[in-house]
Amino acid sequence: MGAQWKAKGKAQAADARGKLFGKLAKEIMVAARNGADPSLNSRLRLVVEQARKASMPKDTLERAIKKGAGLTGEAVNFEHVIYEGFAPHRVPVMVECLTDNVNRTAPEMRVLFRKGQLGTSGSVAWDFDHVGMIEAEPAAAGADPELAAIEAGAQDFEPGEDGGATLFLTDPTDLDLVSRALPAQGFTVLSAKLGYKAKNPVDPASLSAEALEEVEAFLAAIDANDDVQNIFAGLGN
Numbered sequence: 001m002g003a004q005w006k007a008k009g010k011a012q013a014a015d016a017r018g019k020l021f022g023k024l025a026k027e028i029m030v031a032a033r034n035g036a037d038p039s040l041n042s043r044l045r046l047v048v049e050q051a052r053k054a055s056m057p058k059d060t061l062e063r064a065i066k067k068g069a070g071l072t073g074e075a076v077n078f079e080h081v082i083y084e085g086f087a088p089h090r091v092p093v094m095v096e097c098l099t100d101n102v103n104r105t106a107p108e109m110r111v112l113f114r115k116g117q118l119g120t121s122g123s124v125a126w127d128f129d130h131v132g133m134i135e136a137e138p139a140a141a142g143a144d145p146e147l148a149a150i151e152a153g154a155q156d157f158e159p160g161e162d163g164g165a166t167l168f169l170t171d172p173t174d175l176d177l178v179s180r181a182l183p184a185q186g187f188t189v190l191s192a193k194l195g196y197k198a199k200n201p202v203d204p205a206s207l208s209a210e211a212l213e214e215v216e217a218f219l220a221a222i223d224a225n226d227d228v229q230n231i232f233a234g235l236g237n
Helices: 010-014 016-034 042-053 058-068 102-115 145-152 172-185 209-223
Strands: 079-087 091-099 128-138 156-158 166-170 187-198 228-233
Touching: 016 042, 016 058, 016 091, 016 228, 042 058, 042 172, 042 187, 079 102, 079 209, 091 102, 091 187, 091 209, 102 209, 128 172, 145 156, 145 166, 145 172, 166 172, 172 187, 187 228, 209 228
Parallel strands: none
Antiparallel strands: 079 091, 091 228, 128 166, 128 187, 156 166
């Protein structure tokens, strides 16, 4: 969770698919501004691969590419905005948004942060590293994440819980290079994106069960906002 917070539980997962497709479509449209051909646009290639792995319908994916590239005549004016602050109990949070109306998003974020604390630009960012984040799972038994990280050029890795996906961390400029190299090391890439990793995450063991629930509820409320793309919380695993 120190890398990226994700909603938990069956209730949140029930409508997560549609919400994921909406987020991916936004990412695709923004990436496609720099060209509609994924083979010539590494940012677009990464998000298209992620959309395919999430089983996004082909027509939805292609429509998002065409719209973002300006091939449909529709204007796409998403702005990338980051909000910084603290969840309850001083857990640092970076909230990444893609919005077509900052005048709508900003007051919504102020309301959502009332149970925490909304900071100014740079007030929390100093305590996070900007990194490439690649989620990948072993394609075969025996795949070694440490060896894969070294061979693929990743800076670090965090093994998944109970044999789950490993998080490979890279320099931001090496994200595409490492994601291309990992399959040869026995790992299937599930997602690859730029994000923020807390330098000094709060240890969950230092919080009571009630406090952790408050943090989770706060993050879930922010995640439910349509303009929010990613939440990076400084809460240890």
